[in-house]
Every structure is written in structure tokens, then in C-alpha cells.
Amino acid sequence: MSRSVAETSGRLEKIDRLASLLNGLEPDEIEIAIAFLSGSPRQGRIGVGGAVVAAAHDVEPSPSPTLSLEDVDAAFERLASASGPGSASVRGQMLRDLFGRATREEQEFLVRLIFGELRQGALEGVLLEAVARASGIAPARVRRAAMLAGALAPVARAALPAGNASDDALSRFMIQLFQPVQPMLADSADDVDAALGELGEASLEYKLDGARIQVHKAGDDVRVFSRNLRDVSAAVPEVIEIVRALPAREIILDGEAIALRPDGTPHPFQTTMRRFGRKLDVDALRGELPITPAFFDVLYLDGQPLVDEPLSRRASAANEVVPARWLVPRLVTANKEEAAAFLARSIATGHEGVMAKALDGVYAAGRRGQAWLKVKRARTLDLVVLAVEWGHGRRRGTLSNLHLGARDAQRGGFVMLGKTFKGMTDEMLAWQTKKLLELEVARDDYVVFVRPELVVEIAFNDIQASPQYPGGVALRFARVKRYRTDKSASEADTIETVRSFLPT
Numbered sequence: 001m002s003r004s005v006a007e008t009s010g011r012l013e014k015i016d017r018l019a020s021l022l023n024g025l026e027p028d029e030i031e032i033a034i035a036f037l038s039g040s041p042r043q044g045r046i047g048v049g050g051a052v053v054a055a056a057h058d059v060e061p062s063p064s065p066t067l068s069l070e071d072v073d074a075a076f077e078r079l080a081s082a083s084g085p086g087s088a089s090v091r092g093q094m095l096r097d098l099f100g101r102a103t104r105e106e107q108e109f110l111v112r113l114i115f116g117e118l119r120q121g122a123l124e125g126v127l128l129e130a131v132a133r134a135s136g137i138a139p140a141r142v143r144r145a146a147m148l149a150g151a152l153a154p155v156a157r158a159a160l161p162a163g164n165a166s167d168d169a170l171s172r173f174m175i176q177l178f179q180p181v182q183p184m185l186a187d188s189a190d191d192v193d194a195a196l197g198e199l200g201e202a203s204l205e206y207k208l209d210g211a212r213i214q215v216h217k218a219g220d221d222v223r224v225f226s227r228n229l230r231d232v233s234a235a236v237p238e239v240i241e242i243v244r245a246l247p248a249r250e251i252i253l254d255g256e257a258i259a260l261r262p263d264g265t266p267h268p269f270q271t272t273m274r275r276f277g278r279k280l281d282v283d284a285l286r287g288e289l290p291i292t293p294a295f296f297d298v299l300y301l302d303g304q305p306l307v308d309e310p311l312s313r314r315a316s317a318a319n320e321v322v323p324a325r326w327l328v329p330r331l332v333t334a335n336k337e338e339a340a341a342f343l344a345r346s347i348a349t350g351h352e353g354v355m356a357k358a359l360d361g362v363y364a365a366g367r368r369g370q371a372w373l374k375v376k377r378a379r380t381l382d383l384v385v386l387a388v389e390w391g392h393g394r395r396r397g398t399l400s401n402l403h404l405g406a407r408d409a410q411r412g413g414f415v416m417l418g419k420t421f422k423g424m425t426d427e428m429l430a431w432q433t434k435k436l437l438e439l440e441v442a443r444d445d446y447v448v449f450v451r452p453e454l455v456v457e458i459a460f461n462d463i464q465a466s467p468q469y470p471g472g473v474a475l476r477f478a479r480v481k482r483y484r485t486d487k488s489a490s491e492a493d494t495i496e497t498v499r500s501f502l503p504t
Contacts (some may be wrong), residue, residue, distance in 0.1 A: 011126060011410075018130035022208070024162055025069075030160055031153040032069045033331070036113060038125055039412070042073065042153070043080040045453075048091050048114065053441075056095035057111060061104040072098070115441045115451050125409070129150055135159040137170065145173035146308075147365035148181050150229050176304045177218050177250060180225040182366030183256075185491075186296075186355060188375040192339040195356035198370060201334035203311060205296055206346040207353045207374055208328065209269045211259030211276060211486050213293065215243050217251045224257075226276065227486045234451070237274050237286065239293045243329030248321045250302050254363075255295035255328065265350035269482045270428075276486075296328040296355075299363060307363040311371075332359070343375060352376050378459045379501070381406070381475075381493045382416050382484055385454045387447050388436050391421070391429070399433040399448060400424070404458060404478070406471060408496040414452050414496045415471040423459070455484040455492050463501035471495045473502065 002418045017036040025033055035042040046484060075098045082090050099107050128146060132139040137159050145155040158169040175181060189195040211468065212227035213236070222240045233240060236257055259275065264273075267289070275291050297319040299307050306314050318327060331342045343354045351377035361371030383404040391400030401421040405414030424432070432454075439450035439459065459481045466474035473495075 008075055015129045022087065022130060022156070023373075025160070027157065028161075029069045030157045032073045034127060034153040034156050036072075037067070039113070040150075041060060041080075041113065043076045045183060046076050046079040048079060048095060049265065052088070052092045053111060053114060055092060056099045057107060059096050059099045059107075061099070061107055062101055063103070063317065064158070064424050065096075065103055065106065067101050067106060070350075071101070081271035086111055092429060106390045111417060126191075127156075128201045131156045131159055131442045141170055145170040147367070148175055148179075149173045150180055150182055157494045175300055175307055177252065177300070178216050178221075178223055179212050179231040180216070181299070181307075182229070183212055183227060184216065184364050184366070184372060186372035186374045187366035187368055187370055189356065189375050192343050192354065192356065193336050194374050195373045195375055196334060196336055196339055198373060199356055199358045201332065201359060202332045203315060203357045203359055204333065204342050204354045204364070205328045205357070206341055206349070206351045206426050207220060207296075207355050207376065208255035208294055209266055209352050210272055210294065211269075213239065213255055213257045214299075215251075215255070215293070215295075217238060217243050217246065217253075220244055220251065227444075228488055232276055235280060236293075237282065238291050242293055242326060242446045248302055250300065251298065251321065252300035253318075253322070254299060255293055257291050257293055259289050260292050264279035273485055279440065293326055294328045295322050295326055296330070297363065298322075307365065310360045311357050311361065312359045320417040332338075347377055351422075363489070375475065378481075379461075380457050380459050380481055381498060382455050382487060382491065383458050384452045384489045384492045385456055386414060386416055386452055387449045389419075389421075389447050394431065395421075398429045399436050400429065402432075402480070403447075404456070404475070405452065405492075406498045407492045407498065409459050409494045414489075417469045417473055417495070417498060418475040418478055419477040420458065420475070422477075423481065428480065453489050455487040455489060457481040457484050463498060471498065473498055 022030065022033065022129040030041065075094065079091050079094050082094065099110065102110060128142055129139055130150065132142045135142070140304070142155060142159060146152040155170065155173060158172070189198065191456065213232070214225045216225070218222050222233070222243045223231055224239050225235050226232045239257060243251070257272065257275070259272040261267060272291070275285055275289060295318060298314050298321070301317050301321070306317060315330065329346070331338065333342070335338055338488055340428050346354050353374065356373045356375060358371040364371065383406055386405040387403040388399040389401035390396070391398045391415050401419050403416055404418050404420065405416045408415050435454060436448060436450050440448050441451055443450045458475065458478050460475040463473050464476055465472060468474060
């Protein structure tokens with residue numbers, strides 16, 4: 001089915017084929033199938049490198065299909081949980097056993113699945129439409145449930161006939177405490193004049209270069225979730241203490257966590273992200289690098305969901321329960337001169353720019369749209385590292401020249417549109433060398449090919465048409481601004497977004 005979907009160019013035909021597949025699944029297979037068709041196991045990274053996979057791939061394939069979805073999912077679960085001395089060898093044997101039960105075609109699928117390189121075009125938008133088609137539930141209903149659930153897979157399990165569900169089954173997917181929702185995202189505007197031209201009177205906020213957080217409180221129980229919905233409560237005790245002291249009994253807040261210098265200006269993004277590392281001495285880091293929350297939205301307050309309320313109502317709720325020192329600076333205006341002055345103050349304080357938000361806009365969890373527009377000093381794109389070249393001269397021994405790709409929302413995968421080795425500090429070179437070697441899937445004499453997982457923010461001067469790269473465009477004067485370790489590859493900018501920068 002994966003190959004069948006990949007070979008189908010038309011969106012509607014892809015949806016039809018996927019819907020047919022989903023309707024034929026058993027209930028316990030639905031969530032696994034959604035994950036595989038999306039291009040990644042449910043377990044995420046399973047801890048096997050390119051050499052291990054290559055060795056397993058040499059195993060003689062099974063002459064006939066015997067593997068089920070549940071077999072593969074269980075094998076991935078065992079691979080992901082293997083740890084301790086000798087675990088690499090154990091994983092290798094597990095993988096050889098799995099590949100020995102797979103046909104040659106299934107082996108190829110498994111390799112691409114493990115490396116995140118499926119190119120079948122079954123992106124979440126297409127899968128969502130397929131779930132709607134298979135279940136007979138309106139796509140808007142499925143989309144909203146997936147946003148509030150934080151994922152499509154559990155919604156598919158509830159919606160599909162194989163799960164003995166009906167349209168009413170999706171009513172349980174509502175905003176609720178300690179179930180984080182996908183954050184609302186923003187489109188871009190060239191300047192504040194364009195933003196106000198689009199929105200009219202709008203709420204302007206400082207655009208902070210911090211880590212997106214979503215904080216849930218019920219009584220004294222407070223938890224903090226990251227942009228990708230991971231529980232990071234242990235890393236930010238300051239945020240826990242601040243929200244616990246708020247007068248609200250129950251609340252869900254959206255905002256940023258940012259490390260500020262003594263003068264109130266922000267540290268670089270990568271410095272803030274030190275507070276969210278894997279191995280932390282939180283007490284020492286808290287003294288050295290305190291975190292300040294800056295909230296800009298309230299999604300739930302004392303038993304009342306607010307996601308369907310206009311921003312003006314949500315902002316009013318934030319003002320009622322959150323002290324001003326913990327709120328993002330905000331200005332409501334339709335005046336372009338006032339907006340320009342507000343943008344200038346944000347930049348003078350060391351921040352990126354402003355967010356312009358429609359006052360009547362509801363909170364569209366997980367979606368990017370015209371209700372929120374970002375205005376920044378420089379044009380940037382969030383791209384995915386596809387490969388990297390070894391450096392020369394003083395950079396010898398480090399991975400330096402990045403191969404950059406934009407997300408292909410129509411066909412799946414990523415489209416290469418340039419390279420850059422500019423803008424990197426020595427610290428960044430050392431970090432990316434270690435990180436990219438962990439993602440390695442293959443190499444030749446000069447290039448290390450990696451799983452397309454790492455998102456990097458690239459500043460650039462212009463976009464120009466170019467036959468040199470598959471996307472038909474190239475970046476001019478591209479340089480690395482920072483790594484977006486808080487973003488997944490599925491949140492990278494699309495090739496359509498890149499092309500929109502072409503001069504008309």
C-alpha cells in the first residue's frame with residue numbers, strides 16, 4: 001500500500017486508496033498504520049544507526065509475506081527499549097531477526113521507515129482526509145479532534161468503523177487539563193503595514209526568541225509542555241512556582257520561556273535551550289541561567305474552554321489572572337505609526353520583531369494561518385538538514401557545509417534548495433558535528449547523509465530561480481541563525497513557502 005500511495009500523484013486518489021486501507025484494518029492496527037503511513041514509527045527514534053541497518057539489510061529476505069503491523073510495532077518497541085551494556089549488539093540481532101521475516105519489498109520499506117525517508121505523500125493532511133472519508137465524519141470535525149488530541153492516530157482509532165465508533169465518539173476530544181494541544185502557528189508578513197492591512201485593528205505582541213511552552217494547572221498540580229508536547233516540567237521549576245501562585249484554580253497558558261540577562265535583554269535562543277537539555281543539573285542551571293515565562297494566551301480557565309473565544313476575550317482573561325511581569329508586552333492598534341514604534345521598541349530590547357494577531361481570531365490549535373502574522377527584522381526559513389560535508393582548513397574534522405531542504409507538502413519528503421557553511425560559531429560546529437553523526441545513515445568520501453530530522457533557521461537575502469537544485473530555487477547569501485531543536489521536521493517551511501519569496 002505504501003508503494004501504491006507513493007505512485008499515485010493525485011491527492012484525491014491518494015485519499016481514496018488510504019481510506020480503503022484504513023477501512024480494512026483491525027482496531028489495534030489503526031494507530032500503527034497511521035504512524036507508518038505518516039513516515040515514522042510510534043516509538044520515534046529507535047536507537048539504530050546506519051551501519052546496523054545496513055548489516056541487517058543483507059539478511060536473506062522471506063520468500064512470502066508473514067509480518068503484520070503489530071509484529072513490526074512490537075519489534076520497534078523492543079528495539080527502542082533495549083539499553084545497557086551490549087545493547088547495540090542486541091539491537092542489531094533484533095533487527096536482523098525482523099528483516100529475516102520480511103520480503104525484499106518489506107525490507108526496503110522498513111529501511112526507509114527507520115531512517116525517516118518515506119516519500120509516499122501520505123502527509124498528515126492527506127491522512128486526515130482519508131480518516132474522514134473512511135469514517136464518514138466531516139474533515140473539519142476530524143481536524144479539530146486531532147488538534148485537541150495532539151495527534152491524528154488516537155482520533156483515527158475512535159473515528160473509524162473498525163473501532164466501533166460513530167461521529168459522537170469524537171466529542172471526547174476536547175481541550176482538557178494535562179492533555180497538551182498542538183500550538184497555534186503563524187504566517188509571515190513583510191512589515192507591520194502589511195500586517196495591519198491584512199488584519200485591521202490588531203493585537204501586537206513582542207516576538208520573543210524563546211522556547212514555546214504550554215502550562216497546565218489544576219490546584220497545586222502544574223505541568224509544563226514543550227512545543228512538541230513533551231513534558232518538560234522538571235527543567236523549569238521557576239515556571240511551575242509562578243503558575244502555581246496564580247489565583248486561577250485551573251488554567252492552561254500558552255507562552256514562551258526565555259533566559260534574560262540582568263538588563264532584561266534576551267540571551268540567544270541556543271542559550272535558553274540549555275535549560276531543556278537531556279541531562280541537567282537544574283539547581284545549578286537555575287542559578288546560572290534563570291528562566292522567565294512570558295505568556296500571551298489563555299486556552300482554558302476554571303472549567304471554561306476558551307479556544308473558541310476571540311483573542312480579545314482570551315487576552316482579557318490573561319490580564320485578569322497573570323501579573324503583567326509574566327505577560328508578553330502587547331499593544332492593540334490600527335495605527336501604522338504606533339505599530340512601527342512598537343516594533344522598534346521590541347527590536348531595541350533585543351527581540352525578533354512582533355506578532356500581529358486578529359482580535360476576533362479563535363485559537364486554531366496546530367494550524368498556521370492569517371489570524372497570526374509574524375513580522376521579523378530579517379527574512380528567515382526553517383529548513384531541514386539533509387546531509388553535511390566535512391570541513392576544510394581550520395574546520396577540518398568537523399561537519400560544516402549543510403545541505404538544506406524544504407518540506408514538500410504535496411509529495412512528501414524534502415526538496416534540496418541549497419547549501420551553507422556561513423554563520424557558524426566554533427561551538428555550533430562542535431555541536432552540529434556530534435548531533436549530525438548521531439543522525440548518520442550513509443556517507444561517501446566528502447558527505448555524511450543524515451535522517452531528515454534536524455531543523456535549522458536560515459537567514460537569507462533573496463530567493464532566486466535556479467536549475468541547480470530540484471526545487472528550482474536557491475537561497476542567496478544563506479547563513480545559519482540557530483538550530484530549532486524545539487521543532488520537528490514536519491514543522492519546517494514548505495517549498496511553496498520558499499517559492500513565494502521569488503520576485504514577481
